[in-house]
Amino acid sequence: MNAKELKRLAPAAKSEARARGATGSLAARAAGEGLVDVAVATMDSPVGELFVAVTSKGLVTVAYETESREEVWQRLVRQVSPRVLEAAAPTDDARRELEEYFRAGRRRFDLGIDDRLMSAFARSVLRATSSVGFGELATYGEIAARIDRPKAARAVGRALGSNPIPIVIPCHRIVGVSGSLTGYAGGLARKQTLLRLEGSLT
Amino acid sequence: MSGAHRMLPPFQEFLEANRATVYRFLTVAVGPTEADDVFQEAFLAALRAFPRVEEPDKLDRWILSIASRKAIDHHRRSARRPIPTDDPPERPVDDPAPADPGDPLWEAVRSLPPRQRVAVVHRHVLDRPYAEIAELMECSEETARANVSHGTKRLRELMS
Known part of the structure; x- marks a missing residue:
């Protein structure tokens, strides 16, 4: 037997697919254990896709598509924490209120604000x-x-x-x-x- | 954070860059049904320690060393599990079957001692050099070579 035959037990493409599948529950568990310092998600809106980031203190950033994603991520790493993860649940309130603002006449936001990205x-x-x-x-x-x-x-x-x-x-x-x-x-x-x-x- | 050393990437980026390799490693190192759990344990441990990482340019090796430790711990834990005296329960129906249950290679891989199994996977599935396997498994290069060679020999015997 050629030892390289072991590779057939875990084809690379299948591993990528299964790893991607495991990422969602990983993010949920991480958020549940309080390990996600910055939870990020994206949403559609009448002003294009919005990138939303939330910390334990509240909403820390909303970014339009015009802003380079890489710069936004790096700013979060530098000024808040490198523990930035795509996680749905912690961003639910922010996305829901934005959704209501755009489509259901919400006139004010009741979200906590994290002002760490401001001078x-x-x-x-x-x-x-x-x-x-x-x-x-x-x-x-x-x-x-x-x-x-x-x-x-x-x-x-x-x-x-x-x-x-x-x-x-x-x-x-x-x-x-x-x-x-x-x-x-x-x-x-x-x-x-x-x-x-x-x-x-x- | 000192500007002297390279900055850490966001955890999400690190996860996306390394998850396929880690999953591939674990599929063979702990088996396809257990890979998911150990995968999550490894990345949760990484997330806990992430802000304190000292060498941001070696994150790929760092996560593989965590995954190696978790794989070995996993086997030790399963080995300590008490063996039921009466009839073993039937396999749960939703227990996902291995990728190819008929593949006799799985039986051979399962019979390896944990450290040999992990070393063999690094060498023959991920094609890592011995020096790196030694670093990942926190042992000398000689020990890494010995683990790979004993494990490979046993696989050949079982498969011949």
Whole structure:
């Protein structure tokens, strides 16, 4: 007998298929044992596929397709933990609330927020932004004034551009003084879609 | 985290890069019906230790060494299981059959002692060099060679 015949007991293609099959229950067990520091999942939405990441503290990021997945993953590894795993259950609430926002008229999110991907300045800007409600708009200057940095409208713009949790932290509700949409990290078309959905734009 | 050494990948990426090899190893090392359980144990142990990994460029060897340990532990645990004195229960119906139950090679592989079986799989299924098998099994290269050669000899005898 040739020892290489042992290979026929475990054909490579079959091993890949069975390993993939075992991955789902592995992720569920890992999450159950509290070993998943960052649970990630993707979902479809009217603004394209969304990547959602959740930690024990709450929602840590929502990313559009325009952002490189590799960069998003690396940011999570660097700033939160390398224990990042695709796991459905821990992301259920976040995906359900987003789904309701898009399709069932949900006007506010009741999700915990993990702000570890934000700089200290962005944190204060995004907190102020969170108080701008569904169907309302605010200007960059107004947000700057709310955080007692009235001259910092530009820095506010940059902080909003770095928002790691778009849609849930509604940076799309912040517009220019003349009512122009100015810019959006996910692209102006997405900002328009969100504002139309909220009735702020016709 | 120090910038001096290479960064760890996200666990998901590490899992996807290594799961097929680990599953292939375990299919032969513990058998097709047990592979799933030991596969999960190995990756759960890896997930527990992941943030403390010191050599991110050797993750493929790291997970195979964990899987080797788990495979050997698994055989030792099964060996310690008390043997029922009365009639053994019938095999459960949903117990998945081995890939090819008729293959006499399975019987031969099952008769190997755990360390020989693991060493033989590294050598002849995954084609690993002896130095690496020694590292994976935390033994000397001579011991690795001896385990592979004794195991292979026994397989040849049983299959002749």
